[in-house]
């Protein structure tokens with residue numbers, strides 16, 4: 001069943017972590033991050049633990065506030081957030097030229113929102129790869145409800161080391177997922193390996209733009225807040241992703257920061273100055289209500305201890321993302337299509 005009520009949110013906090021261990025998981029998670037004295041190397045060496053703790057802690061908040069697809073989108077005036085998210089998924093399918101019968105890989109598939117939409121839009125069979133067990137459980141349940149469970153499936157594994165033979169897929173995509181990789185080149189190399197020759201990989205990447213100044217303290221703080229609030233070991237520059245693709249052997253067909261094509265800023269739903277009835281839960285008032293409900297539910301034992309702390313670092317993430325968007329030092333919409341050459 002789709003879970004989008006406040007009690008579902010409370011019951012889901014911690015995912016597969018034992019409810020009595022949620023608070024200590026929050027502690028461990030926070031300490032990985034620069035805002036709490038953590039270091040990039042530690043986050044990279046322990047990326048599986050760091051990223052899985054993050055998604056166990058936040059997935060029910062994401063479902064409650066954002067829906068089944070956990071990503072941003074460029075947005076046109078008059079479009080709702082949900083419509084823009086769906087269009088962004090269709091755009092990816094079109095750029096990959098998906099055809100009925102194609103065997104497609106979704107790298108870091110979340111709870112399968114994009115997978116369900118893209119498979120229905122393109123009549124393809126999609127394998128969702130994800131290393132988070134709680135999300136896989138949710139994804140399977142939602143696929144069964146949407147009746148796409150005969151054509152699409154999920155595999156629990158690390159995208160740095162996939163359990164697929166070489167040259168398996170007709171197409172691969174990653175939506176705001178490979179930003180969690182400890183080494184972006186190694187993650188692209190692994191995707192290259194499982195693609196058939198002549199076939200394409202497309203992605204939306206989270207990146208620092210050329211406006212980011214690594215010696216500027218305000219910029220550093222915004223970057224650290226985004227890493228903390230989103231389970232990231234390190235946010236790369238757009239140019240580093242491009243170099244990594246080429247080094248992995250891909251021929252880059254086109255690449256662009258799609259924030260330039262977004263008349264409505266991608267971060268608007270998180271901006272506390274913005275009010276929207278259709279995304280009410282994301283507004284300042286909606287978040288205030290959620291904060292108070294979580295506090296009450298934690299107090300009476302219906303939400304695990306530590307739930308308020310999770311809400312706290314997600315609020316920090318939202319602030320960091322809005323500042324990153326306004327200053328244009330950060331983009332979650334760096335897009336590329338890259339082809340594995342026919343003869344390798």
Ligand SMILES: C[S@@+](CC[C@H](N)C(=O)[O-])C[C@H]1O[C@@H](n2cnc3c(N)ncnc32)[C@H](O)[C@@H]1O
Pocket residue numbers: 051055068069070071107108109110111112113114129130131132135157158159160174175176177178180181
């Ligand atoms: C921001 S979510 C995006 C999910 C999905 N693409 C969507 O747009 O709804 C990132 C996803 O990447 C997955 N992920 C992160 N690191 C991973 C890894 N090393 N191997 C497999 N999946 C990973 C997370 O578990 C999560 O599902």
